[in-house]
Amino acid sequence: MRITIVGRGPSWKECSFETDELWGTVTCLVVPGLADKKFTKVFYFDDANAPGNKEGLVIAKERGIPIYSLQDDTERYPLRDVIRDCKSSCFLNSISYMLAYAIHLKYDKIFLYGIDQGPSWELQQGKPHICFWLGLALGRDIEVIMGRGSLRWAYNIGEKPPSEAEAVEVCEVLCASV
Numbered sequence: 001m002r003i004t005i006v007g008r009g010p011s012w013k014e015c016s017f018e019t020d021e022l023w024g025t026v027t028c029l030v031v032p033g034l035a036d037k038k039f040t041k042v043f044y045f046d047d048a049n050a051p052g053n054k055e056g057l058v059i060a061k062e063r064g065i066p067i068y069s070l071q072d073d074t075e076r077y078p079l080r081d082v083i084r085d086c087k088s089s090c091f092l093n094s095i096s097y098m099l100a101y102a103i104h105l106k107y108d109k110i111f112l113y114g115i116d117q118g119p120s121w122e123l124q125q126g127k128p129h130i131c132f133w134l135g136l137a138l139g140r141d142i143e144v145i146m147g148r149g150s151l152r153w154a155y156n157i158g159e160k161p162p163s164e165a166e167a168v169e170v171c172e173v174l175c176a177s178v
Contacts, residue, residue: 002109005098006034009116011147019111023102025094026056026067034114035059043068043077043094068101077101086136093126099133103140110137113147 004019006012008031017037026044028034030052042060044053044067060067067074077097082104083089091097095115102110115130137144 001107002111003102003107004111004113005095005102005115006037007095007112007114007116008034009114011116012114014147015111015113021107023098026060027052028114029056029059029063029065039065041066041068041075043098044071044074045069045077045091045094045097068097078104088132088136090129090132092129095126096129096133099130099137103133103137103142107142109143109145111145115146 001020003021003023004015004017006015006022006024006028008025008027012028012031012034021040022038023041023043024034024037024039026042028037028039029042039060042056042065044057046053048054048057048071057067059065068077069075070077070079078101082097082100085104086100088100091100099110134144
């Protein structure tokens, strides 16, 4: 079975939407051009009042799209089952939860579009978690196909990175003891 996971990044426009399942975040339902796609499940792991979530939740309910979350008023995301099966709880953003669930459900092919993870620092922080789940998928012989813009690593070329992203100086004493 094939699944396509879509985010709001610009690379979603590369997606053909020809898949067995189409998953997205609830905020996808408020993006022009993406909102009319036939989502089979939507996910949210933020506050319901976060930008785009409130509107997306209303649209999902109106269209009868199952909403997966850790909240009580949605389809309950099977967190314990996923953690037990995948032997990890490396979650940060909705995409990491979605990838873990797809692995748990044993899809054999995962397409990713709009998972551009930038340029904001908040989005870039999610890359390691997404990459973890992509590695686990590949380790389980799940084919992963990404849009050309998905998981871009370079943003704001030529600009100084935010202070949180600057390199940490190596402490030779600490390294010698390891």
